[in-house]
Amino acid sequence: xxxxxxxxxxxxxxxxxxxxxxxxxxxxxxxxxxxxxxxxxxxxxxxxxxxxxxxxxxxxxxxxxxxxxxxxxxxxxxxxxxxxxxxxxxxxxxxxxxxxxxxxxxxxxxxxxxxxx
Numbered sequence: 001x002x003x004x005x006x007x008x009x010x011x012x013x014x015x016x017x018x019x020x021x022x023x024x025x026x027x028x029x030x031x032x033x034x035x036x037x038x039x040x041x042x043x044x045x046x047x048x049x050x051x052x053x054x055x056x057x058x059x060x061x062x063x064x065x066x067x068x069x070x071x072x073x074x075x076x077x078x079x080x081x082x083x084x085x086x087x088x089x090x091x092x093x094x095x096x097x098x099x100x101x102x103x104x105x106x107x108x109x110x111x112x113x114x115x116x117x
Contacts, residue, residue, distance in 0.1 A: 011051035035106020056095030
């Protein structure tokens with residue numbers, strides 16, 4: 001349980017912190033550090049994906065609510081009529097995938113280079 005919840009919370013908070021200074025790709029180093037700290041590649045990658053997914057959906061939802069959904073309605077029309085919920089899910093996927101790949105790489109580096117069991 002702790003090998004799933006702790007990386008999720010770490011990625012969520014560390015990405016939120018890094019996002020104030022770095023652009024969108026700040027989720028990747030967050031996942032990388034989570035993978036280096038926690039030993040299970042699959043669990044850590046899933047936790048990193050979920051942590052970044054939730055953060056990005058939350059940020060996108062707050063931005064969408066701040067303009068009453070006007071921008072998401074116009075962007076949805078560009079993409080053949082997607083509604084704001086679909087755009088939020090796509091945004092979460094875009095945030096979650098780099099975090100998961102970074103966590104997987106970090107866990108593999110931990111396993112192969114540092115030789116930690």
